[in-house]
Amino acid sequence: MSAFFTTPSMATGALALLALLATASVHAAPAKPAAQPLPPRPSLADVIKASGPSDWRALDPENTLYMELPTGRVILELAPAFAPATAANIRALVRERYFDGLFIIRSQEGFVVQWGDPDEDNPKPFKAAKTVKAEFTASIKDAGNFTRLKDGDVYAPQVGHANGFPAARDPASGRTWLTHCPAMVGVARDEGADTGNGSQLYVVIGHAPRQLDRNITVVGRVISGMALLSSQPRGTAASGFYDKPEQRMPIKAVRIAADLPEAERSRFEVMRTDSAAYQAAVDAQRNRGGPWTKVAAGKIDLCSAPIPVREQK
Incomplete structure (x- = not known):
């Protein structure tokens, strides 16, 4: 048999505690007022509309690729400042029509889409280099202008943009590299660092796999x-590869813009990432205004920073 016993001293203490709680409730702090709505701020669309011609740059035709699919045209811009040998080998592959008739061979959820030759036993021959030395990083002094983001980063000492490409760098080592943000194009390789030559490429379609930075040539x-x-x-x-031939989408052709007549070229421009307009574009995403946004983030990560593109008709 068990019982709960209350001694006189325990009863006195309980009464004192009740009195303290009652006093605290009387003097409780008033409820905080509801958060005030955010004031309107310029949106990304507003910044683009207000930008001038000098805030934009045209694509370099020699480093612009058109991949023609049955469903339409995909336009890629190469970054030779970061991977000069690889970019040159890709152009060589394109000019010998290597990619024509090959396929999209892989689509992995939340990760990448990859294209190239699916036949490892009897691969399509090509004259371009079979081996290209890995270009995982480049010298800071060779990579052009760098506009640093003030928000910091998990993977690199500094991040920002270099001529329209998301990039990271380490001033201590003097090295810089392109990052695995969505829409970035990388060079598939085997285990060896120098086994990627540009004959198989992939594009990031999901969450940024930044752990791949400095391990693959972007x-x-x-x-x-x-x-x-x-x-x-x-x-x-x-890994999202297609195991049946009928699942693969064929590549009709890949061409370099410089090799096509003007009438067959697409006219796209990229906002200059070293311009004041671009800083306004990033800030429009970093500190979005009301009325839809209730809490402004006040921060932005590298792969969420927009890089506006527009087509000139």
Whole structure:
């Protein structure tokens, strides 16, 4: 048999505690007022509309690739300042029509879409270099202007943009590199660092896999046509590869813009990431105004910073 016993001293203490709680409730702090709505701020669309011609740059035709799919044109911009040998080898592959008739061979959910030759036993021959030395990083002094983001980063001492490409750098080592943000194009490779030559490429379609930075050569960015790649049916084999030939989308042709007549070129421009307009574009995303936004983030990560692109009709 058990019982609960209350001694006189315990009873006195209990009464004192009740009195203290009653006093505290009388003097409780008043409820905080509701948060005030955010004032309107310029949106990204407002910044783009207010920008001037000098805030934009045209694509370099020699470093612009058109990948023609049955569903439309995908436009890629190469970044030779970061991967000069790889970019040159890709141009060589394109000029010998290597990619014509090959396929999109992989679509992995939340990760990448990859294209190239699916036949490892009897691969399509090519004259371009079979081996290209890895270009995982580049010298800061060779990579051009760098506009640093003030928000910091998990993966690198500094991040920002270099001529329209998301980039990171380490001033202590003097090295810089392109980052695995969505729409960035990388060079598939085997285990060896120097086994990627540009004959198989991939584009990031999901959350930024930044752990791949400095482990794979990143060679450019998709400027237009991302929806044609990200909407590919997901592969059913390991790592999203297609295990049935009929699942692969054929590549009709890949061409360099400089090799086409003016009438066949697409006219796209990228906002200059060293311009005041671009800083306003980033801030419009960092500190979005009301009325829809209730809490402004006040921060932005590298892969969420917009890089506006527009087509000139």
